[in-house]
Amino acid sequence: MKLSTASPPEGTVRDWLNARADAGGTAITLPETGQELSWAELRATAAETAADLTSQGIEKGESIAVVHPNGLQGVKALYAALYGGFRVTMINLAAGPDAIGYALDHSGARVAFVHKAQIEMFNAARPERMSLYAPTGGSAALHDLRANDDALLMYTSGTTGRPKGVVHTHSSLLAGGWTVSKAHHLTPDDRAFGVLPFYHINGLCVSVMGSLVSGGSLAMVSRFSASQFWDQAEKGGITWFSVVPTIISHLLHGEADPSDALKSRLRFGRSASSALAVETQNAFQKRFGISIVETMGLTETAAQCLSNPLDPAQQKIGSPGYGIGNDGRIADEKGQLCAVGEEGEIQIRGPNVMKEYLKNPEATRETFIGDWLRTGDLGRIDADGFIFVTGRLKELIIKGGENIAPREIDEALYEHGDVVEAAAFARPNPEYGERVEAAVRLSEGSSATADDLLALCIARVGKFKAPDHVHLMDELPKGPSGKIQRLYLNELLYGKG
CATH class of the missing domain: 3.40.50.12780 (ANL, N-terminal domain)
Structure with missing residues (x-):
């Protein structure tokens, strides 16, 4: 040929x-x-x-x-x-x-x-x-x-x-x-x-x-x-x-x-x-x-x-x-x-x-x-x-050229018994393009810490995909149907700037 x-x-x-x-x-x-x-x-x-x-x-x-x-x-x-x-x-x-x-x-x-x-x-x-x-x-x-x-x-x-x-x-x-x-x-x-x-x-x-x-x-x-x-x-x-x-x-x-x-x-x-x-x-x-x-x-x-x-x-x-x-x-x-x-x-x-x-x-x-x-x-x-x-229609996080699905992080966080709500999201980062962060609502009276949740993520999805930071929140933003609005987390946590 x-x-x-x-x-x-x-x-x-x-x-x-x-x-x-x-x-x-x-x-x-x-x-x-x-x-x-x-x-x-x-x-x-x-x-x-x-x-x-x-x-x-x-x-x-x-x-x-x-x-x-x-x-x-x-x-x-x-x-x-x-x-x-x-x-x-x-x-x-x-x-x-x-x-x-x-x-x-x-x-x-x-x-x-x-x-x-x-x-x-x-x-x-x-x-x-x-x-x-x-x-x-x-x-x-x-x-x-x-x-x-x-x-x-x-x-x-x-x-x-x-x-x-x-x-x-x-x-x-x-x-x-x-x-x-x-x-x-x-x-x-x-x-x-x-x-x-x-x-x-x-x-x-x-x-x-x-x-x-x-x-x-x-x-x-x-x-x-x-x-x-x-x-x-x-x-x-x-x-x-x-x-x-x-x-x-x-x-x-x-x-x-x-x-x-x-x-x-x-x-x-x-x-x-x-x-x-x-x-x-x-x-x-x-x-x-x-x-x-x-x-x-x-x-x-x-x-x-x-x-x-x-x-x-x-x-x-x-x-x-x-x-x-x-x-x-x-x-x-x-x-x-x-x-x-x-x-x-x-x-x-x-x-x-x-x-x-x-x-x-x-x-x-x-x-x-x-x-x-x-x-x-x-x-x-x-x-x-x-x-x-x-921008992107999808909610993928792109860290250093690798695609990371937010839900994969969510599911790791939900393995902790005190996690009521969880949503991973992309945070702009000059080194990697984007980094992974997550917001979590814990059950009332929980003694779990952000470090505990980070350790769980590392064990489940590996250090590269794990969040750089976990925010503990009283409530995560939701739409009319009750679905967590992860795309609003950046603005909610960091403002519009």
């Missing part, structure tokens, strides 16, 4: 990995250890493991869990599952024990690739049917594979509190890498910097799939480090990077600077996952002399759905851009287009849009108007077609 990035990718990940392996070159390099993996080596290990999984009776399209941080073993597991025609299920290691257990169970997976550091957590969270992958040396003919077959299952928080399983096909997964390649003019000479976890849609589709589709390579590190970022970028030989606003802020306020050699090689940096403050972008570009391209993406759109042009002279700071490789519009809840400057919902249509929410046809139906995906984000469009995000 001839590979082309002039139009949405045809074929499957197996086809593209075969073509990259035949062409040769480096696929992955690890600046922290100096290890490298060629496309040919990646194909060989993927094919061998896929054949072994097939011989063990894993069916086409069946979920296979990958419980790994960034690293060669995790990437090998990812490609093995995709190569074999299985539905790779990426487990968010920062999600907290409840969400991880739910994802493992809901996915239906019987087999998991698990990093040694995650074995204890996995054993505590896994359903009885699930076991660690154990190589047998077996081999069987691989399942036939088509572009519209399931490829990826990734869980994202929803307003119901339970994560939703986003299903992408080979076609939409590859399109996620293609929209990035198209928007940023990526070529086989480019090397991405993978600092974001590849169990997040940004790290997976932008960095990993972007490198596969463009034919370039990826320098991957285990985690972001502000003090080592520029040095690792230098060692990795990168030409571009994709990060979130929190990382840009950390780098801006850090002491380290990129070398002149690195700056001359770096074509651009890329920001996504939440809005990048205008002041932060301007200050970063002024200090480092590196152009930042602001974008917008969703798990449901295989990451990127809006992007600014690569040319800084054509960008509009404060906007995540417009659809490149897919279509973006502003419309109402019935799908009627809004006028220029009028606020409405941001909706997306294109080859990178998900297939469905796993086992949730109702949520799938509610998310689409025809073939347009409802993002739940509010925005307006200007005369040049640039979209500006103004």
Whole structure:
């Protein structure tokens, strides 16, 4: 099959990995250890493991869990599952024990690739049917594979509190890498910097799939480090990077600077996952002399759905851009287009849009108007077609690019017997974009403290999702039906300023 990035990718990940392996070159390099993996080596290990999984009776399209941080073993597991025609299920290691257990169970997976550091957590969270992958040396003919077959299952928080399983096909997964390649003019000479976890849609589709589709390579590190970022970028030989606003802020306020050699090689940096403050972008570009391209993406759109042009002279700071490789519009809840400057919902249509929410046809139906995906984000469009995000229809809290469902925090708080009312909400935060706070009404005479409730949340949902502060209140604001109005809590507790 001839590979082309002039139009949405045809074929499957197996086809593209075969073509990259035949062409040769480096696929992955690890600046922290100096290890490298060629496309040919990646194909060989993927094919061998896929054949072994097939011989063990894993069916086409069946979920296979990958419980790994960034690293060669995790990437090998990812490609093995995709190569074999299985539905790779990426487990968010920062999600907290409840969400991880739910994802493992809901996915239906019987087999998991698990990093040694995650074995204890996995054993505590896994359903009885699930076991660690154990190589047998077996081999069987691989399942036939088509572009519209399931490829990826990734869980994202929803307003119901339970994560939703986003299903992408080979076609939409590859399109996620293609929209990035198209928007940023990526070529086989480019090397991405993978600092974001590849169990997040940004790290997976932008960095990993972007490198596969463009034919370039990826320098991957285990985690972001502000003090080592520029040095690792230098060692990795990168030409571009994709990060979130929190990382840009950390780098801006850090002491380290990129070398002149690195700056001359770096074509651009890329920001996504939440809005990048205008002041932060301007200050970063002024200090480092590196152009930042602001974008917008969703798990449901295989990451990127809006992007600014690569040319800084054509960008509009404060906007995540417009659809490149897919279509973006502003419309109402019935799908009627809004006028220029009028606020409405941001909706997306294109080859990178998900297939469905796993086992949730109702949520799938509610998310689409025809073939347009409802993002739940509010925005307006200007005369040049640039979209500006103004808010969210959904009540998700976005902390450091991660979606957190308020109800998940509510339910943890309600586990305390003295909690009568509870509502988590987003509080603006310059470092993370938003932070989690919660308001609670306790039963009369309760001796529970805010610290007690914080400890409960940490135990149930993990430190990252737990509130930074719990407000104890006599009464929480409610609407006519008695429903708690969490969107009023910021104003009630902090005023309009």
